[in-house]
Amino acid sequence: MAMKRLTRQRKAVLDVVQKARNHPDAAWIYQEVRKIVPSISLGTVYRTLEALVSEGQIAVLARAGEATRYDANPVPHHHLICERCGEIVDLEVELPDLLAPARAAYPELTIHEAKVEFRGLCPACRQTLRS
Amino acid sequence: MAMKRLTRQRKAVLDVVQKARNHPDAAWIYQEVRKIVPSISLGTVYRTLEALVSEGQIAVLARAGEATRYDANPVPHHHLICERCGEIVDLEVELPDLLAPARAAYPELTIHEAKVEFRGLCPACRQTLRS
DNA sequence: TTTCCTGCAAACTATTTGCAATCTA
DNA sequence: TAGATTGCAAATAGTTTGCAGGAAA
Secondary structure (H helix, E strand, C coil): CCCCCCCHHHHHHHHHHHHCCCCCEHHHHHHHHCCCCCCCCHHHHHHHHHHHHHCCCCEEECCCCCCCEEECCCCCCEEEEECCCCCEEEECCCCCCCHHHHHHHCCCCEEEEEEEEEEEECHHHHHHHHC | CCCCCCCHHHHHHHHHHHHCCCCCEHHHHHHHHCCCCCCCCHHHHHHHHHHHHHCCCCEEECCCCCCCEEECCCCCCEEEEECCCCCEEEECCCCCCCHHHHHHHCCCCEEEEEEEEEEEECHHHHHHHHC
């Protein structure tokens, strides 16, 4: 898929994803984009998302048994997944270097990047469980 | 799902997953288990895997656009995902502590564990690209 | 105009579920 | 025997795709 033309559909999908704060899935994006381009189809949403991903403009997130989610921030960063509600929280924290120790332990691998997935509770769920 | 009885099916599924070296998906497990219990259905494989996961005997791995994979090792550990062939390699390396810095930066979160997902090339693909 | 893109609907893949029959404890 | 578990088949959910018409360059 080339997807080089800047159509209304494409503009709207990118816009919705970039403004979303919640790592949305295709169904949510579709619903939102229809407020801008009511005639858009779900197929076009999928095609556009795929194009944006392969261009490196957005990133994908996978969770077993759930729909694929999209992340407006294509720069590698860390996440916390809430064990209670499934929400994905971005973590902007600076962490110790992981590449050096991993490369030292596994010289037979080529390692390009490291992303950390934390498990725990988001602020809302933590509050709920505490009360 | 209770799944308290030790049936032939259940024994075979657990056995296959534990002996697998390759983080297999349900279809692969189904195919292997049929060599032991030919009459087993794919539905039973899914039900059994779900039970094993919720009992903490095995773990799940998700990749966008791919079938869910199962990991015989339920103890949190790190993975490298090969960018070329998609293979998932276990990394047994000891890494610097990630929980402390993350907790310090995000006191509003409860953080239970951290798993690292490395991206790069598995030994085989590295070799291929090099030649 | 030319080629890419879109909407629609059908097709697919992975996974789940209802139910009657069958086993385990 | 009682109740959990199975096989089967149908049902879902998410995603992809072929095609003819429509729109961007």
